[in-house]
Amino acid sequence: MSGFSKAERWGALTLLFGFSSMLAAQSFVPSGDLMVRFGAPARVFEEAMPTGNGRLGATMYGGVSEERVDLNESSMWSGSPHDSDRTDAAKELPEIRRLLLAGDNVAAETLVNKSFTSADAGSGDPRYGSYEELGKLLLSFDGMKDANASAYRRWLDLDGAVATTSFVVNGVRYTREVFTSAPDQVIVVHLRVSRSRSLSLRVRLGRVERFQTKTDGKDGLVMTGALDSGAHDVAGLRYATRVRAFTRGGTIKPVDGDSLLIYRADEVTLLVTAATNYGGFAGRHSHDAEFVALQDMRAAAQQPYKLLLARHQADYRSYFRRVSLAMGDGDAALEQSTAADRLAAAHWGANDPGLAALYFQFGRYLLISSSRPGGLPANLQGLWAEGIHPGWKGDWHLNVNVQMNYWPAEPTALGDLTDPLFALMEGLQVPGGHTARSYYGADGWVAHVMTNAWGFTSPGEEASWGSTIIGSAWLCQHIWEHYLYTGDAEFLRRMYPTMKGASEFYLSMLVHEPKHGWLVTAPSNSPENTFYMPDGRKASVCMGPAIDEENLRYLFGATAEAEAKLGLDEDLRTKLIQTQTQLAPIQIGTDGRVMEWLEPYREVDPHHRHVSHLWAVYPGGEIDPETTPKLAEAARQSLEVRGDGATGWSLAYKMLLWARLGDGDHAYALLRNLWNPVDPIKQSSAGSFPNLWDAHPPFQIDGNLGATAAIAGMLLDSRPNEVRVLPALPSALPEGRVDGLRAMGGVTVGVTWKAGRMTELRLQSKRDGVVKVRYGSVVRELQMKAGARKVLDGLLRTVG
Numbered sequence: 200m201s202g203f204s205k206a207e208r209w210g211a212l213t214l215l216f217g218f219s220s221m222l223a224a225q226s227f228v229p230s231g232d233l234m235v236r237f238g239a240p241a242r243v244f245e246e247a248m249p250t251g252n253g254r255l256g257a258t259m260y261g262g263v264s265e266e267r268v269d270l271n272e273s274s275m276w277s278g279s280p281h282d283s284d285r286t287d288a289a290k291e292l293p294e295i296r297r298l299l300l301a302g303d304n305v306a307a308e309t310l311v312n313k314s315f316t317s318a319d320a321g322s323g324d325p326r327y328g329s330y331e332e333l334g335k336l337l338l339s340f341d342g343m344k345d346a347n348a349s350a351y352r353r354w355l356d357l358d359g360a361v362a363t364t365s366f367v368v369n370g371v372r373y374t375r376e377v378f379t380s381a382p383d384q385v386i387v388v389h390l391r392v393s394r395s396r397s398l399s400l401r402v403r404l405g406r407v408e409r410f411q412t413k414t415d416g417k418d419g420l421v422m423t424g425a426l427d428s429g430a431h432d433v434a435g436l437r438y439a440t441r442v443r444a445f446t447r448g449g450t451i452k453p454v455d456g457d458s459l460l461i462y463r464a465d466e467v468t469l470l471v472t473a474a475t476n477y478g479g480f481a482g483r484h485s486h487d488a489e490f491v492a493l494q495d496m497r498a499a500a501q502q503p504y505k506l507l508l509a510r511h512q513a514d515y516r517s518y519f520r521r522v523s524l525a526m527g528d529g530d531a532a533l534e535q536s537t538a539a540d541r542l543a544a545a546h547w548g549a550n551d552p553g554l555a556a557l558y559f560q561f562g563r564y565l566l567i568s569s570s571r572p573g574g575l576p577a578n579l580q581g582l583w584a585e586g587i588h589p590g591w592k593g594d595w596h597l598n599v600n601v602q603m604n605y606w607p608a609e610p611t612a613l614g615d616l617t618d619p620l621f622a623l624m625e626g627l628q629v630p631g632g633h634t635a636r637s638y639y640g641a642d643g644w645v646a647h648v649m650t651n652a653w654g655f656t657s658p659g660e661e662a663s664w665g666s667t668i669i670g671s672a673w674l675c676q677h678i679w680e681h682y683l684y685t686g687d688a689e690f691l692r693r694m695y696p697t698m699k700g701a702s703e704f705y706l707s708m709l710v711h712e713p714k715h716g717w718l719v720t721a722p723s724n725s726p727e728n729t730f731y732m733p734d735g736r737k738a739s740v741c742m743g744p745a746i747d748e749e750n751l752r753y754l755f756g757a758t759a760e761a762e763a764k765l766g767l768d769e770d771l772r773t774k775l776i777q778t779q780t781q782l783a784p785i786q787i788g789t790d791g792r793v794m795e796w797l798e799p800y801r802e803v804d805p806h807h808r809h810v811s812h813l814w815a816v817y818p819g820g821e822i823d824p825e826t827t828p829k830l831a832e833a834a835r836q837s838l839e840v841r842g843d844g845a846t847g848w849s850l851a852y853k854m855l856l857w858a859r860l861g862d863g864d865h866a867y868a869l870l871r872n873l874w875n876p877v878d879p880i881k882q883s884s885a886g887s888f889p890n891l892w893d894a895h896p897p898f899q900i901d902g903n904l905g906a907t908a909a910i911a912g913m914l915l916d917s918r919p920n921e922v923r924v925l926p927a928l929p930s931a932l933p934e935g936r937v938d939g940l941r942a943m944g945g946v947t948v949g950v951t952w953k954a955g956r957m958t959e960l961r962l963q964s965k966r967d968g969v970v971k972v973r974y975g976s977v978v979r980e981l982q983m984k985a986g987a988r989k990v991l992d993g994l995l996r997t998v999g
Contacts, residue, residue: 227523227938232553233560235355235891237261238537240345240364244269244585245879245888245898248355248362252381252511253571253619254482255473256582257336257388259377261353261364263345266338268377268388273575273582274477276436276652278328279428283317283657284637291315292639296721300713304738311662311722311740315638321660322592325429327651330593332584333473334406334422334440336388341399341462343368355890357557357564360515361508371397380511381571385499386471387507395465396448402459402469404442407587414453419443419496423489439489440473441496468504472496479652480626481575481619518567521612524559526552527934539876539889546874546886552932555870555910561891562907563611565900566604575652576619577604581900590897594651595623597670598726599809603848603901605677606818606855606908609684610917612941617681623650624674624697630654631671635704643704646671648726663739667724671701672750676818679757683919683943686966688764695761699771702758705751706778712742712797717783719743719797720751726811730800743797745812748783753819755779785815785822785830792837793822793830806842808849810856813837817852817859820918824861825973835860843869847885847893851905858912858927866913867929873906914950917942924950924974925957946970946983959998960991 241247241260247269248259256271291314298307321327350372353364361378372393379386392398402420404412410424420442428435442459444451449464461467474491478484485491499507529551533544545551569581578593579600595601601620608617631644634656639645646656648667659665678694681687709718725744729737755775762772786794795802795812815821816834824831838856845853850873857866875886877894886894893902914937916923922942938949938961945965951958957974964970964983971980972995979995990999 227520229358229520229523232534232557233357235357235557235561236535236537237353237539237889239351240353241890243879245892245894246890248353248377248890249565249568249581249583249892250360250362250377250379250386251568251582252379252384253567253569253574253582255379255384255386255471256569257377257379257386257471258583258585259362259364259375261375263348263351263366263368264340264343266340266364266375268336268338268386269583269585270333270336270386270440270471270473271582271584272333272438272473272475273569273578274436274475274479274482274652275331275333275426275438276328276477277331277426277429277587278326278651278653279430279433279435280653281319281324281326281430282633283319283321283324283327283655284634285314285316285318286637288315288638289636289640296710299721299740299742300710304732304740305736307722308662308738308740311666315658315722316660316662316665317657321657321665322594322649323660325427326653327592327655328426328429328653329587330578330580330584330589330652331426331587332406333438334404334410336442336469336471337403337405338388339401339403341401357560358516358519359512360519360564360568361512370394378508378511379568380499380507380514382510382514383499383502383507384472384495385507387504387511388469388471389504390467390469392465396463398449398464398467399462400467401454402442402444402461403457404440412457414456414459415441415443417453418445418451418459420457420459421489421492436475436477437488438473438475439492440471441492443470443496443500444468445470445500470496470499472499477652480654481573481622515567518613518616519560519563522563522937522939524556524937525935526556526932529553537889538891542874542876542887542889542891546871546876548871550931552935554874555932556935558870558874558891558903559907559910562607562903563613565903566607566613566616566907569900570604570616570619572615572618574619576601576623577900577904579899579901590895590899592651594649596649597646597674598648598667599811599852600848600899600901602673602677602818603852603905603908605904607904607911609680610911610915610941611907612939612947614681614684614941617677620674620677621681621694624678624694626654627656627671628697628700631656632700639704639708641704641707643700643702643707644671645701645704646674662722663729664724664727666722666740667726668720669723669747669750672705672747672754675701675754675757676750679753679761680818680943682761684917684941684945686945691761692765695765695767698754698758698761699768702754702771702775705754706774709778710742712783715783716781717743718778718781719783720747723747725795726809728795728807728809728811729803730796731803732800737803741796743783745785745793745795746814749785749812749815749819749821751782752779752821787830787833790836791833792840793833805840806844808846810838810841810849810852813856817855817912823918831860835862843872845885846895847873847887847902848895848899848905850885851893851902851909854906854909855912858909859916861927863913863927863929864931866909866927867931870906870909873902911940915940915942915948919943921971921973922946922948922962924948924960924972925952928952928955930955944968944970957993959993960995961988962991963988
């Protein structure tokens with residue numbers, strides 16, 4: 200990569216302009232400010248700048264004398280495949296159910312804890328494992344002191360997907376850029392200076408444990424190792440990371456057997472590749488990690504830096520530029536300030552509509568960067584992790600979190616990035632079938648609260664939360680929604696067995712509760728929540744919590760509709776429709792709220808972070824202000840009692856619920872709460888860290904992605920038979936324009952509004968058919984032709 204010829208430079212520029220022309224022809228020009236700005240180097244992980252390509256991740260700290268880049272690879276999982284099911288659990292099920300039917304939930308919970316949890320310690324078992332950091336790239340700069348730096352800036356460009364640090368030391372401008380390329384499967388660190396021969400640094404590569412680093416030729420490093428499998432007789436996952444340095448001018452020298460010394464260069468490019476030998480449900484399935492990392496390096500090293508950048512940005516923008524959002528004018532000085540300052544000002548009431556657009560696009564940036572077709576799904580931290588102990592193992596929680604990660608995918612034109620979630624579901628079929636038989640003697644497959652890279656589907660290790668049984672049904676909702684958005688019949692045919700297997704499980708395990716004869720799940724939980732029994736004792740294990748019955752109505756209906764379209768199993772469809780009518784209905788308690796449990800139990804924590812019983816509002820849609828106003832009012836009462844305080848992801852969920860209920864101002868108030876600036880050192884409250892990451896705390900990416908879905912939901916509410924325009928527009932966002940949002944039925948939507956009123960609606964459909972549009976009280980049915988575009992005014996009159 201050093202000493203490019205004129206022909207090479209011209210070729211790179213030609214390709215760069217070619218990519219730009221291609222993007223201009225098929226995507227929207229970015230609007231609004233798309234820079235996340237910082238005024239100082241990151242002290243900790245939650246102040247650093249993340250980049251990613253769905254598999255590889257790099258988090259840049261922006262130090263002056265010492266630069267640190269945390270490295271990640273999405274399959275870096277310790278632990279190993281193992282059977283966590285109790286072989287005799289099903290023998291205890293009749294007694295557990297007998298106790299529940301008799302109203303003795305406490306005794307049932309005791310028995311669940313004894314005999315109906317995972318066979319080992321669940322997520323506490325070393326074989327369960329944890330997502331881990333790949334390593335750290337450390338750059339030490341010769342003769343440079345932090346105190347001597349001036350004109351310091353760093354920023355993350357959401358449109359270009361490049362993290363940049365810039366400062367001046369001794370009259371020399373130093374600029375460092377980091378990006379992570381999907382086309383070339385490489386992390387690129389580019390260093391340049393304003394004065395020639397001014398770059399001297401030491402390059403090191405390491406991690407917390409289980410690694411060996413050595414020099415590789417005159418200009419490279421290679422780090423290898425194996426993670427802990429958690430079992431004495433099973434080899435752990437093997438990984439390899441390579442670094443290769445290229446310079447303009449100067450010299451490169453391997454030193455101390457594990458470092459590179461670069462002296463007096465004009466420009467430096469570091470390429471980082473990595474691979475593992477993970478062979479699970481998705482990913483590259485490379486048996487020789489070191490060789491695959493070498494192959495990636497050889498290929499990337501053939502490309503000049505400008506071409507690597509051009510290829511990266513063309514690929515990234517093919518996703519990102521599908522949606523453009525601008526939210527009107529705000530304080531220009533505030534818009535140019537740091538993310539931390541903007542968060543603080545907006546949280547306390549400053550007018551910064553651009554922050555809503557930035558936060559929206561930041562969520563899309565994170566999803567594009569952490570979830571790509573063929574890879575693993577975005578986990579609790581996307582794909583970014585520091586060290587080897589991320590919160591909650593960095594796994595996939597199925598009682599809201601991984602689902603929330605993908606809530607913005609379909610409406611913000613990133614539905615193809617949900618492919619890793621579908622791969623996860625397919626990978627759970629075999630272990631989930633074993634769990635269904637072992638615990639319930641049931642057909643089909645089931646997954647409970649959490650899963651990992653090794654296919655864990657057993658209940659959790661504690662009955663109070665581990666008995667939640669609805670995870671597999673909730674996952675299947677994403678299958679049907681993807682079909683509703685795309686109409687992709689081949690996709691539906693591929694995923695139908697997953698829906699069918701989930702439906703078969705619940706059909707074979709439902710029982711009749713004694714009071715009404717409704718069919719209910721047993722045992723189960725309303726996720727992580729606890730209630731008082733009539734005698735004052737606390738319990739969590741129950742029958743038929745609202746979230747289960749709401750999910751099953753959706754699952755059975757969707758599976759029946761899918762079968763009708765595919766014509767594969769008419770008997771099953773008939774059974775699903777019949778069973779659907781026997782499920783427990785949504786109940787309203789004497790206090791006017793939606794009941795969370797079959798009985799009007801009193802919550803131990805009235806302000807609990809989970810709002811699971813309102814699943815029928817969002818994402819389910821069974822409770823609708825237009826069609827079920829009494830239930831919608833009961834949902835509002837439930838939200839009022841729950842309150843506006845919550846963890847980060849819970850704030851995002853409540854935003855979505857208020858938006859679905861048509862209250863944009865309440866949704867926006869919760870967005871302000873989510874903008875609460877959180878000190879990354881203390882981490883004492885929910886909100887957002889200085890780099891805009893969601894603070895649960897700790898960092899969880901679901902809050903970011905849920906907030907993006909919520910902002911989209913304020914502007915567009917998509918139902919199977921209706922497109923609702925500006926259904927929950929906050930008064931704080933009176934002007935704006937959005938293009939590229941997606942609605943069910945294959946419709947692309949653009950909206951312009953001024954003074955709080957829609958002035959123009961732009962629609963384009965992928966297929967022929969009728970599109971029903973609602974704006975306020977005005978409803979119109981439009982006959983659309985595939986590929987044709989319609990423009991309407993604020994009264995839904997066609998104007999173009």
